[in-house]
Amino acid sequence: MMPNNVPVPEFAIVGHPNEGKSSVVSTLSEDDSVRVSPVPGETTECRIFPVLIDGREVIRFIDTPGFQNPRKTLAWMRAYQGDDREMLAEFIRIHSKDPAMHDDCALLAPLSSGAGIIFVVDGSRPLRNMDRAEMEILRLTGRPRMAIINCKDENSSFLADWQNEFRKHFNSIRLFNSNRATYSQRIALLNSLKAIDQDLEGVIETVIQAFSADWENRRRQSATLITAMLAESLRYRASADCPPGKDETQLKAQLHREYTQFVTKLERTAHQQIRRLFKHNLFKVQLPEQSILQEDLFAAKTWQFLGLRDEDLIWAAAMSGAAVGVGLDVMTAGISFGVFAAIGGVIGAAGAAFKGKELLSGSRLLGMKLDKQQLQVGPVTNIQLLYILLDRALLYCRQIISRAHGRRDSTSALLVDEGEKQGYASSWTTEERKICDRFFRALQKEDAPAQELVEKELTELIREKLRKIAEHA
Ligand SMILES: Nc1nc2c(ncn2[C@@H]2O[C@H](COP(=O)(O)OP(=O)(O)OP(=O)(O)O)[C@@H](O)[C@H]2O)c(=O)[nH]1
Ligand SMILES: [Mg+2]
Structure with missing residues (x-):
């Protein structure tokens, strides 16, 4: 069990609207109260889903809204000249009143407070430039990150493209179907999370044992x-x-x-x-x-x-x-x-x-x-x-x-x-x-x-x- 003084690891599930982020959160946290919907834009605010084992929180997953304006966000980040560690906080401060950037601010907030990233894409559709912009934003955040390919339908003809692109941006990549993942596939995913940052290794191993x-x-x-x-x-x-x-x-x-x-x-x-x-x-x-x-x-x-x-x-x-x-x-x-x-x-x-x-x-x-x-x-x-x-x-x-x-x-x-x-x-x-x-x-x-x-x-x-x-x- 997680000792009291070890911080609870947290991961924000981010991506484009309607790719299956909430569905991934729901499966990983074993919480079927997460709102999942076929209409894009269902999630508009971040929500934390803690995993409690014997009343103790062992890990938390954060559901986030999809990127709203990734091109503008990326352009701002590229032009940013200040301290890297302050970049996200600065972005949020500047754009917090702009309704056109609301979702981008919301999804970057947990990253600004130290959460790791799980990026979700629907691998049954082709890759677009928008996706590259989103991946670049995540890379610029500097947070440890992994990518999940969540194929919403059986089509796997785009998988190789996604995998090639992901290799440039992520420390770890996994195929993970939020609708079909079994217990062992969830454990395998947690094991891959260990690899995205050495600091996470011990704490994630404890989570796996608790599970x-x-x-x-x-x-x-x-x-x-x-x-x-x-x-x-x-x-x-x-x-x-x-x-x-x-x-x-x-x-x-x-x-x-x-x-x-x-x-x-x-x-x-x-x-x-x-x-x-x-x-x-x-x-x-x-x-x-x-x-x-x-x-x-x-x-x-x-x-x-x-x-x-x-x-x-x-x-x-x-x-x-x-x-x-x-x-x-x-x-x-x-x-x-x-x-x-x-x-x-x-x-x-x-x-x-x-x-x-x-x-x-x-x-x-x-x-x-x-x-x-x-x-x-x-x-x-x-x-x-x-x-x-x-x-x-x-x-x-x-x-x-x-x-x-x-x-x-x-x-x-x-x-x-x-x-x-x-x-x-x-x-x-x-x-x-x-x-x-x-x-x-x-x-x-x-x-x-x-x-x-x-x-x-x-x-x-x-x-x-x-x-x-x-x-x-
Ligand atoms: N068949 C299938 N459907 C899926 C899968 N993952 C998600 N879906 C469906 O895709 C739709 C969108 O899923 P969500 O999890 O709400 O997507 P989201 O990324 O959170 O969407 P927003 O909150 O709107 O950004 C829902 O109708 C889900 O049931 C999957 O693995 N297989
Ligand atoms: Mg959602």
């Missing part, structure tokens, strides 16, 4: 949230009185509905908490149509996608909301897999009926007169629910982790459609699946000390999986 510890912390917290969500979903049980004469089908449907709503809400809450950990407040992404996260948690499609085995299909049908209307047949099959258990006088009879193949049809249960007092739903005895929730949580994390904060559209961050994958857990090793198994069995036994141990084990496994996801995001 990396913070991300590790977020992954650990996400893993803890996922494990808790799994435990609560799988441990759930509820019962209702079912005296003779009461409409049992309706009661089951109601218990079932309450159960699926409970798990669905738990899942949504856990996902939202993870989204907040990664500082995404705007994320209302339209996932690809095929995405499994689009689907209802209990839809048969979800379960098929994520590798459901044939013998679990009836169980899945029983779990799906649609099956509620189907009637007792499917619901009864559900009982056999542990969604519903009839407790009280019925256990012996039901237990006998569950043996053998007939249980799948449910036919023998259908006509049975059971003097049950209570109907119980949960705890779930089918481990598939664990894998489905786990896979969906990991897929959700992948979306969140790979989303750049500077992005403002609502399409998915991922180029590859994750819905095509069969989920993560299906490719896990036997050892990893055993961890899930132990966790699941401990929950069923309601054995608290054993649970604590396996919860730790599972959290650790999830944390490691999240690390791998972040690495490849």
